Amino acid sequence: MDTPAHTSPHNTAPPGDLAVWIFILAELLAFGVFFAAYAFTRARHVALFDAMQQTLDRHTGALNTLLLIGGSWCVARAVEAVERDRSPTGFRWLLGALACGAGFVLVKGSEYLAAFSAGINLSTNTFYMFYLSLTFFHFMHVLLGLVVLAILAWQTRAGVYGPTRSHGLNGLESGAAYWHMVDLVWIVLFPLVYVMH
Amino acid sequence: MSANTKLTPAIPRLNRSAVLLALATLITLGVGEQGLGGRAIMALLLGLALFKGRLIVLDFMGLRRTAPLWRRLVLGWLVLQALVIALAYRISSS
Incomplete structure (x- = not known):
């Protein structure tokens, strides 16, 4: 059920700062090129990619997917709480x-540690070059997201954001959009790298 | 963009989306654990990814109630990814 606020016409800009959305689109483009490069390189090395994919732990991949989904859900609930001027609740969701x-x-x-301990690195083979670089590129985005x-x-917690505050929710919504982008990218990455063969 | 401070979906929708996302992830894992492959499985996995991505874009990102351009840009990226991946896998299996 929607709140009355959602009866507004569909002519609004996205939540957060426009600059963040331009950044998000640029990031999606970069990841998109990476995904395409992985998929088309795999097309030339199917046996290698399928064999190496079996060495990955799908359970940890799925666990990470659930963690990112859970994080996105918490962020969305935090924004919803602050929208209702309930900053303490929003703070707890952000935690x-x-x-x-x-x-x-x-x-x-721990996945990286296990791989490096087994002597796996970027030059091990083409699959691991893609796996390590693609997932580490995403990993860096997660780290930045955690700082945000x-x-x-x-x-x-300091009560900076809220419908009646001078800052409104712009900063919170901008950071939330970035975190959701990190989640969205993993939603494609997980089946592509860990499952599809 | 102060006009955008009321775009977040209501709590039930957010909760429902989170549950559906988790279920779709478990189905993806289940397919992987069965070792299934082929075009039909690839289509299923890409379909699940599209379904999950759509929930994130519309409900978590809050683009359900924004101008269509923004939804089309982000959802378009998602659909384009699926098409490119499907094309690459089609090439590899032909």
Whole structure:
């Protein structure tokens, strides 16, 4: 069920700052090129990619997907709470998002550690070159997202955002949009790299 | 963009989307664990990714109630990814 606020006509700009959305579109384009490069390179090395894919742990990939989804859900709930001028509730949701993001970093970090311990690196083969560079590029975005979420949580706790505040929700919505972008990219990355063959 | 401070979907929709996203992820994992492959499975996996991406874009990102241009740009990226991946996999299987 929508709130009355959602009866507004469909002629509004996206939530947050326009500059952030331009940045998001540029990031999506970069990841898109990466995904296409992976898919078409795989087309020339199907046996290698299918064999190497079997060495990945799909369970940790799925766990990371659930952690990012959980983080996005928490962020969306935080924005919803602050919209209703409930900053303390929004702060708690942002802490939840931070916990999910930290969980992702721990799980992904353990995957990297296991791979490096096994002597796997960028020059191991074409599949691992793509796997490590593509997932690490995304990993860096998660780390940046965690910094953004930490700042948002601190400012939300301080009551910076809210419908009656001078800042409105612009900063919170901008950071939230970035975090959702990181989630969206993983939604494509997980089946492409971990499952599809 | 102060006019955008009331775009977040209501709580039930956010909760429902989160549950659907988790379920779709578990289905994806299940397909992977079965070791299934082929065009039909690829189409299923891409369909699940599109379904999940649409929920994130419309509900979490809050683009359901924005100008159509923004929805089309982000959802268009998602559809383009699926088409490019499908094309590459078609080439590899032909």
